[in-house]
Amino acid sequence: MAEEAAGGQSSEIKALKARRGNAQTIRDQFQPLLDDAFKYAIPYRKDTRDDGPGAERVSEVYDHTAIVSAFRFGGKLQSDLVPPGDTFFKLEPGPLVTDEKLRDDLARELDGVRNVIAAALLDGEWDNAFAEMALDLSAGTGAMLILEGEGEKLARFMTAPISEILLEAGGYGDISAIFWKRKWSVRSIRETWPRAKFGTWLSETFEKKPETEVELFQDTVWDPKKKRWVHTVWCEQNDTPLSVKPYRTCPWLTPRYFKVSGEVYGRGPVMLAMPTIRTLNTAQRYTLQAAAIAMIGIYTAIDDGVFNPDHSPIAPGMFWKVARNGGTLGPSVQKFPEPRIDLSNLVLNDMKLGVQAAMMDQSLPPDGAAVRSATEILERVKRLANDHFGAFGRLVAEIIVPLVKRLIEIAYARRLIQYETPIDQLLVRVSVSSPLAIARETSRAQKIIQWVEMTKMLLQERSKLVVKDEEALLEVGRVMDVPQQFIVTPEERERMRQADAQAAAIANAAQLGGQIAPLVQAGAALAGPADAATAPPPETAV
Incomplete structure (x- = not known):
């Protein structure tokens, strides 16, 4: 643990706060784009820090096309890239392994490693975490923390909303630091890190009010000297970190769908379709207003001192007191012309199709009907x-x-x-x-x-x-x-070749023997009588 620095907090916490401040400045420049995405497409992926739990979140949304398409995009990405229940990756020898026997031996060994680590993805937690990350990825950037599990769980997968994450860009366009801030209860902190060294305030709060929430920071940075990722857990109420743990691999997945040069955060289909999404939302709002006008109406009235709109409710069976219903000057009350709703519906349908196309919310034709050829498949x-x-x-x-x-x-x-x-x-x-x-x-x-x-x-x-x-x-x-x-191994193929060669040799020998035997018999039959006449007499016993 680093020595205490001036001001009470340790030097490593002060260094993390400085880097976090720079990352926050970059995030503030990108924040308006994320605000639009949270407002119109993924309102249920924004954290509860500002609105609190149970907020409506869609009070300003008049068209749900972008919200539904975002969910379908996430599901489609998951089924295409990491289908639930399937092993979606392979470990195999690289291009430098050219020897056939060595390549097959290494492939079998890697297949065993693959089966072990793939078991961690089959308990459902990975599928749920990826589904949440895929929603964030529709806006451009996702974030998932992978830590070592306990007991029967090999690993734990936790998806953090991108609104809680700050990223720091590396020198080659990669990610060199990930900063996560979320409110935790003191009880949850103690249960998650039982060996953490609590200061005076945390210890007293844990004893008296364990459900008190504090902002907990989990910062993961790359240490180029140690060639390790360092995961540090800390809070403002403690002078020293609660946990510091190095890893050889980054415990975070921070994918970006598309990326603009010079930006650390990604841009996804939601941002590509955002101009149409905003226009569609506004057009839908005007259409609803036009429909309300068509159903209820807007009325014009002559100020003749008789008709009082404040005492004239719009309801069935009501009678209004007016000066006249006709005549040269016309009726005292007259309905305003209704707007053209059918024209606005044509525009809305075109924009909905545009949003769905931009967010890949277009399914393939049904698989039923006639049998399809291999080319069609x-x-x-x-x-x-x-x-x-x-x-x-x-x-x-x-x-x-x-x-x-x-x-x-x-x-x-x-x-x-x-x-x-x-x-x-x-x-x-x-x-x-x-x-x-x-x-x-x-x-x-x-x-x-x-x-x-x-x-x-x-x-x-x-x-x-x-x-x-x-x-x-x-x-x-x-x-x-x-x-x-x-797949047949090289040893099995060699044994098969030897067996085939032996079988062929036996067959050839049998065929050759079958061809020679009739010739020998035919020759013996032809030479039999002559040989018997000229044969020497049998020997007699003395």
């Missing part, structure tokens, strides 16, 4: 993948790869795996096997199959001089994420 899969192609690389780099690295570190710390497998993408690499990734790889597998088929059709038996059938089909199996237990 392939085209449907490609269309599914094209929605996220622009952001796919960033999503993999900022979600899948750091998630696998983090789970490997946690599993190694829990002694569930023997080695902390390094992911360098050269010797060992992480690849994605979700529907979105398989859709991307489908074209590659299709090219291999088409080339093999074309070569065999043109060269027939001589195609072996050009195509390595076994290697090509093995590569297609890896692309399609076929489990390793269904």
Whole structure:
């Protein structure tokens, strides 16, 4: 623990407060964009710091298209990238592992590591946390904290609303620090960090009023000297940090959907569609006003001293006192012309379709009806993948790869795996096997199959001089994420070749023996009488 600095708080807390202040300044410049996103598209993902729990949140929203599309975008992203219940990533040898036997041995070992760490994603907590993060990601940036679990839980996944997060940009456009602020009760702090050193105020509050809430800061920064991520937990009511823990991998996932050069926060489909979302909301408000005017009406009245609108309620069976209902001067009360609601509906429908298209809220045609060909299925899969192609690389780099690295570190710390497998993408690499990734790889597998088929059709038996059938089909199996237990190993292939060679030798020998025996018999039959006449007499006993 660092020595106490001037002012009571430790030097490391003062350093974190300075970095947090700089991150807050950058966030304030970006905040208006997030405010619009929270107001019109993801109102239920804003923290309760300003409005408190139970706030309505949609009092200024007149059209729910953006809200529904944001939920559908999150669900579509989850089903395409990290489908619940499926293992959506692969650990496999990198391009530097060229020896076939070594590659297959390493693949089987990595498959075991994959099964261990994938078990942490099957208890439902990961699925819930990602669903919440995907909603934030529709606005551009998500944040999820992954810490080591206890007991039967390998890891804990906690999604923080982006409104509670401050980010600090690194030198290469990455994230070098994550600052999280949220109110915690003193009791929850003690239960979460039982070994924390409480000061006088926290100790007394825990004894007298344990449900008192304080702002708790969880700051994670990269230490370039130690080559570690340092996760520090602190609060203003304590002079020293409550917890300081280093990690080899970053405990945060902070994906950005799209990113503008020079900005640390991302921009998502909500921000791309924001001009239309704001216009749609305003147009819907005017349409509702026009509908109210059409149903209830606006009335003009002549100031003749007889009709009093304050004493003329609009209700069935009411009688108004007026000076006249007709005549040369016209009626005392007359209804104002109704607005054209049908024209506004045409504009609204076009804008709704535009918002849904920008937020990828467009489903594929139904899968029923006639049986579809392989080409049609392939085209449907490609269309599914094209929605996220622009952001796919960033999503993999900022979600899948750091998630696998983090789970490997946690599993190694829990002694569930023997080695902390390094992911360098050269010797060992992480690849994605979700529907979105398989859709991307489908074209590659299709090219291999088409080339093999074309070569065999043109060269027939001589195609072996050009195509390595076994290697090509093995590569297609890896692309399609076929489990390793269904792929024949090099040793098994060698034993199969030897067995085939022995069977062929036996068959050849049997065939050769079958051809020689009739010749011998035929020769003996032809030479029999002559040989008997010239044969020497049998020997007699003496």
